Amino acid sequence: MSGVDVITFGCRLNTYESEVMRAQAEKAGLNNAILVNTCAVTGEAVRQARQAIRRARRENPHARIIVTGCAAQTEKQTFAEMPEVDAVLGNEEKLKSASYRSLPDFGVSAEEKLRVNDIMSVRETAPQMVKLIEGHVRAFIQVQNGCDHRCTFCIIPYGRGNSRSVPMGAVVDQARKLAESGYREIVLTGVDATSYGGDLPGMPTLGLLAKTLLKQVPEILRLRLSSIDSIEADSHLMDLIADEPRFMPHLHLSLQHGDDMILKRMKRRHSRADALAFIQDVRRLRPETSFGADMIAGFPTETEEMFGNAMGLAEEAGIAHLHVFPYSPREGTPAARMPQLDRALVKERAARLRATGLRLHQAHLDSMVGTQQSLLVENNGLAHTENFTLVAVPGLQPRAIVTAMITGQNGKHLDMQLMAVNAA
Numbered sequence: 001m002s003g004v005d006v007i008t009f010g011c012r013l014n015t016y017e018s019e020v021m022r023a024q025a026e027k028a029g030l031n032n033a034i035l036v037n038t039c040a041v042t043g044e045a046v047r048q049a050r051q052a053i054r055r056a057r058r059e060n061p062h063a064r065i066i067v068t069g070c071a072a073q074t075e076k077q078t079f080a081e082m083p084e085v086d087a088v089l090g091n092e093e094k095l096k097s098a099s100y101r102s103l104p105d106f107g108v109s110a111e112e113k114l115r116v117n118d119i120m121s122v123r124e125t126a127p128q129m130v131k132l133i134e135g136h137v138r139a140f141i142q143v144q145n146g147c148d149h150r151c152t153f154c155i156i157p158y159g160r161g162n163s164r165s166v167p168m169g170a171v172v173d174q175a176r177k178l179a180e181s182g183y184r185e186i187v188l189t190g191v192d193a194t195s196y197g198g199d200l201p202g203m204p205t206l207g208l209l210a211k212t213l214l215k216q217v218p219e220i221l222r223l224r225l226s227s228i229d230s231i232e233a234d235s236h237l238m239d240l241i242a243d244e245p246r247f248m249p250h251l252h253l254s255l256q257h258g259d260d261m262i263l264k265r266m267k268r269r270h271s272r273a274d275a276l277a278f279i280q281d282v283r284r285l286r287p288e289t290s291f292g293a294d295m296i297a298g299f300p301t302e303t304e305e306m307f308g309n310a311m312g313l314a315e316e317a318g319i320a321h322l323h324v325f326p327y328s329p330r331e332g333t334p335a336a337r338m339p340q341l342d343r344a345l346v347k348e349r350a351a352r353l354r355a356t357g358l359r360l361h362q363a364h365l366d367s368m369v370g371t372q373q374s375l376l377v378e379n380n381g382l383a384h385t386e387n388f389t390l391v392a393v394p395g396l397q398p399r400a401i402v403t404a405m406i407t408g409q410n411g412k413h414l415d416m417q418l419m420a421v422n423a424a
Helices: 012-027 043-059 070-074 076-080 098-100 156-160 168-182 204-216 235-243 261-265 272-285 304-317 341-366
Strands: 004-008 032-040 066-071 087-088 139-142 183-190 221-224 250-256 290-297 322-328 372-377 383-385 390-391 401-409 413-420
Touching: 004 012, 012 032, 012 066, 012 098, 012 183, 032 043, 032 070, 043 070, 043 076, 066 070, 070 076, 070 156, 076 341, 139 168, 139 401, 168 183, 168 204, 183 204, 183 341, 204 221, 204 235, 221 250, 235 272, 250 272, 261 304, 272 304, 290 304, 290 341, 304 341, 322 341, 341 401, 372 413
Parallel strands: 004 032, 032 066, 066 087, 139 183, 183 221, 250 290, 290 322, 390 413
Antiparallel strands: 372 383, 372 401, 383 390, 401 413
């Protein structure tokens, strides 16, 4: 191989940062290299990264393999001791061209491979200008990094550090460049995006940032948030939901569970009632809004009744896009020291919760049939509605925004009849 290849795991923020990494590595003159941007959210994510590294070495025996990302930050020794790995960079180091210029030579010891500093010492998040998100029709902008909260199951603050925000002006500049490059939809991303602005002068909120973007960059046709913590939703965000058609009617919520005792043991800041009240408020303001949510099955001490409350919340809230994670103990977190459930039970509950999610998704697809929708066409013969539902659009040009009548569904996506191709 030649050039720089990037293998990305995990969240949309990682997807964005992978483009920054590629640009910085190429700026440093790196060649014949594979960058692996890892995720640490579950043990399975770490296992998949290690598997991908071994495969990359078999397929590219002479390439330089550099591992970075959250798992590299939290388990640096694990990756440094892999013979397939030539260097390990921390989450701060991966975004700097100097890190790629100072890489060690092949065949060094595990300690010499390491370029991982204390992420908790990082106090600012520098704006990263990206003109292209390879392979994506929608563009991502990092507005925030890190997290000040310490949920008992979560290792991510130790991989990302404390919360820090990108100044509003830099976000506006980035959005303008992406819109000028032809992106019609922009997604604001962060580790804890709804904490945006708490460390900036004047303490602007995520909602105010989104309002400002849409006002100052009218070329943005569709604006989304990657994920939010509903308890932090501000009045500006609720205004956008109610009154701004360019703000897309889909919210992905960090719910994690539906039982108040488990939420307390997770050290979450919302209750079951808080989550339901937020969803009801949003639907009152904008009925077509669909919701996604992350939920964990098999958290330590979870009884069958508590698990039933989690499934009940998903049903009562009508979660259309449910992301289910079997609880995975992460070394160094308080939950890993709590009484654990049998792994077979954890997997069985996760399967039941996924089955509930599938049924809710089918109901959501059914509800869309017969409606007229605006679609953003992607690269793979699919498109997304404004409320983030997949639609098959064979033969249509990527990045086009079209109007279609939804004619049916096949269990995975919607089918449509084209009505109009909208002007740019």
